[in-house]
Amino acid sequence: MVNENGVSLDKHCKSVYQRIKGNCCDEWKSNRLTFYGWYKDRLAKQEVLCEYCHLRGDTMLHYKRRFRPNRKGGFNRGLHLEVDRRISKDKDGPTKYEPTNCVLACYPCNNAKSDVFTYDEFRQIGEMICKVKKGC
Numbered sequence: 001m002v003n004e005n006g007v008s009l010d011k012h013c014k015s016v017y018q019r020i021k022g023n024c025c026d027e028w029k030s031n032r033l034t035f036y037g038w039y040k041d042r043l044a045k046q047e048v049l050c051e052y053c054h055l056r057g058d059t060m061l062h063y064k065r066r067f068r069p070n071r072k073g074g075f076n077r078g079l080h081l082e083v084d085r086r087i088s089k090d091k092d093g094p095t096k097y098e099p100t101n102c103v104l105a106c107y108p109c110n111n112a113k114s115d116v117f118t119y120d121e122f123r124q125i126g127e128m129i130c131k132v133k134k135g136c
């Protein structure tokens with residue numbers, strides 16, 4: 001599958017996996033294909049829309065730009081939905097990336113939520129982003 005910006009979903013999954021593999025659950029750590037499968041199932045479940053703002057992952061569509069330029073003349077962020085931990089840290093420290101703790105979010109939402117807002121707080125913020133950007 002290739003999206004509007006020509007970046008294949010498999011290539012994107014691989015790049016996301018590289019970012020999270022150091023802190024993901026044993027299942028995903030032992031077999032990256034289980035992560036790719038989860039990502040694609042989740043994408044279908046969310047109807048290819050961000051969990052928070054309900055916009056598509058390609059930020060060019062709503063923000064007219066992408067983020068984090070790379071040395072190859074492209075961009076590293078804003079191409080597809082990213083993996084966000086609903087709860088990013090607890091009393092024991094950072095939480096793991098695992099199916100029950102993860103949703104897909106666009107780069108602006110993922111970046112803004114950070115570990116500053118809770119899942120429920122950012123759902124409310126996402127509704128406002130949706131109204132501003134899409135008028136829904």
Ligand SMILES: [Zn+2]
Binds near residue numbers: 050051055106107
């Ligand atoms: Zn979003």
